[in-house]
Amino acid sequence: MSKKEWILIFGITTSLIVSRLIPHAPNFTSSLAGFLFGAVVIRKNIAGLALLFGYFLADLVINNMVYPSDTIQWLSSGFEWLFTSFLIIFFANKLFTAYGYNPTKIIGLSIMSSLIFFVFSNFAVWVGSILYSSDLAGLSACFIAAIPFFMNELAGTLFYSCMFFGVYWIYEYKQLKSAKVIV
Numbered sequence: 001m002s003k004k005e006w007i008l009i010f011g012i013t014t015s016l017i018v019s020r021l022i023p024h025a026p027n028f029t030s031s032l033a034g035f036l037f038g039a040v041v042i043r044k045n046i047a048g049l050a051l052l053f054g055y056f057l058a059d060l061v062i063n064n065m066v067y068p069s070d071t072i073q074w075l076s077s078g079f080e081w082l083f084t085s086f087l088i089i090f091f092a093n094k095l096f097t098a099y100g101y102n103p104t105k106i107i108g109l110s111i112m113s114s115l116i117f118f119v120f121s122n123f124a125v126w127v128g129s130i131l132y133s134s135d136l137a138g139l140s141a142c143f144i145a146a147i148p149f150f151m152n153e154l155a156g157t158l159f160y161s162c163m164f165f166g167v168y169w170i171y172e173y174k175q176l177k178s179a180k181v182i183v
Contacts, residue, residue: 001044009047012037012164013054019160020058021066027153031055032113033160035086039093040101040109041168048090052083081124088120089113103165110161114154122146 012034019030034054038047056075063073076082093109101109122143125132132138 001046005042005044005047008042008168009038009050012047013050015160015164016051016054017058017061019156020055021061025152025156027149028156028159030156030160030164031086032089032117032153032157033110033164035090036093036106036109036113036157036161037164037168039090040097040106041165043094048087051090052086055082055086078121078124078128081120085117085120089116092116106161106165107158110157111154114150114157117153118143118146118150 012030015030016034031051034051035048038051059076059079060074063069063076093113096109096112097105123139125146126139126142129142132142
C-alpha cells in the first residue's frame, strides 16, 4: 500500500473515532461515510479492517470511560450485527464502484449504506430487546421508533461523505493541476 493510502486510512479512522466521542446528535457520526470512502477510494480490505478497529476503539472508550462500570466491557451488545452491517456496506460499496464513481453515485451509496445500517441495527435491537414483542408488530414498532435515529444517521453519512470526498477531490484536483504546471 502506498503512503497516501495509509494516510487516508489513518485520517478516516481518526475521524470515525473522534466523531463518535465528541458530543453529537444520536447516530450523526462519520462511521458509514468512512466505510464508504474506504471502499470507494482506497479499495483495499485493510481499510475496512482498520475502520472496524477504529470503531472498536471508540466503543471501548465509550463503554468504559463515558459510561464506566465495575468491569471492562470489551464489546457492545449486538456488536456482531453492527460489524456485519459495516462489512456488508464496505464490500457492497466496493462492488458498486468497481467501474468508477461520481458525486451522484456517492449520494446514492450514502443513502443505501444508511438503509443497510438501519435494517441491521434495528433488527438487532428487536432480536435482543424485551421492549418489543417477538412478532411482526414488534418488529414494525421497533423500526418506527428508530426513524429519528435513521434521519440522523442519513444526515451524518451524507454530511461526512460530502466532506471526505469533497476534500479528497479538491486535493486530487490540485495535485493534477500542479503536475500539469510542472510538465
